[in-house]
Amino acid sequence: MHSLITDEKRQLKLQDVAGLPIGHVPRNLAGFFRPLMESGRIVAVVTGEPVPSFPPWPALKEEGGGVVLPCNYIITHSDIEAQYNKLSELLKSIPEGTAMELVLL
Structure with missing residues (x-):
C-alpha cells in the first residue's frame, strides 16, 4: 500500500504524505466543510482501505483519478x-452526492 500512487502528475505516494492530511473532498463540499474544520467541529474517520477511484470520482469530464479513501465525517454543531439540512441540499446538487449517505444521529 505504501507504493500506491495518489497523484500521478506529482508522483506522490502514500509514504510521501504519511502523517499529513491527504486527499480532498469534492470542491462543492469544501466551502461547507472549511468553517467546520477551522472550528474543530468535523473529523473524518477512515472506514476502509483505499480503493481505485470510481464514478463519480473523477467526474467523466475531469482528468485524473487516483484513490478514494472511504470515511465517515462526524460533525458536531x-x-x-440546520447543518444537516444545508448539507442534504448540497449533496443533492452535486454528482458526488449520489455516492454519499447522510445520517443524523
Missing part, C-alpha cells in the same frame, strides 16, 4: 439540524 450547536444547530446540527
Whole structure:
C-alpha cells in the first residue's frame, strides 16, 4: 500500500504524505466543510482501505483519478439540524452526492 500512487502528475505516494492530511473532498463540499474544520467541529474517520477511484470520482469530464479513501465525517454543531439540512441540499446538487449517505444521529 505504501507504493500506491495518489497523484500521478506529482508522483506522490502514500509514504510521501504519511502523517499529513491527504486527499480532498469534492470542491462543492469544501466551502461547507472549511468553517467546520477551522472550528474543530468535523473529523473524518477512515472506514476502509483505499480503493481505485470510481464514478463519480473523477467526474467523466475531469482528468485524473487516483484513490478514494472511504470515511465517515462526524460533525458536531450547536444547530446540527440546520447543518444537516444545508448539507442534504448540497449533496443533492452535486454528482458526488449520489455516492454519499447522510445520517443524523
